[in-house]
Amino acid sequence: MKVTKQKKLEAKGWKVGSVTDFLDLSEEESAYIELKLSLSHSLKEHRSKKKLSQIEVAKIVKTSQSRVAKMEAGDPSVSIDLLIKSLLALGASSKDLAKAIA
Amino acid sequence: MKVTKQKKLEAKGWKVGSVTDFLDLSEEESAYIELKLSLSHSLKEHRSKKKLSQIEVAKIVKTSQSRVAKMEAGDPSVSIDLLIKSLLALGASSKDLAKAIA
DNA sequence: TGTTAATATGTCAGATATGACATATTATTT
């Protein structure tokens, strides 16, 4: 991972592995983060396509507007579980999910 | 969802939606569960292919044998996050994941 | 068969994610 990219992620609140295990973790760690960002992006896409506000999505998904914002922002406090549950709630199919993360 | 299937899932420890929102939730709920089971299955596949014991996988993934067993069993206490992190740790690519859940 | 390795199941204290709220920032509309 480039240092610039790492800083960018850290700035967003990601705790990237310490220098010690930098090389060990970076590959799967970055794969995991990119996966999450793909789902975030896909969620935003689905919302746009349906022309819904974050509040409306929050209703559908049974969460709050602020958490929807965090989901779309790829905040480290949101789990892949929540992203996937939300996408399914918005009508995404498993094939949609597969396409998003491939 | 068939009642028989629901009972089977409940027997495994899944809390399936109450009767009230049965129809509402069942579709995305079952999609979510099936997704998780797909990943569980994929994890077991990866382990088999590498001929590793659950203890060895636990070392690699930095967890315990019992949690690996639960992951493979599709236990409701394991998150999709953990399944995905584990798969990545075993060398799965994002395309592998996409294929698993499609 | 008895011994041993592998996997499964139950439990729990600590760690992480969650919804909700307040409030800040940024678009959009009048």
Next chain:
DNA sequence: AAATAATATGTCATATCTGACATATTAACA
């Protein structure tokens, strides 16, 4: 520009997930 809607950010109590441990069950094999 002012008002209003939409989105973003910070925080926190509660809920859920986690690794670890003990122990049960099952598989493999001498």
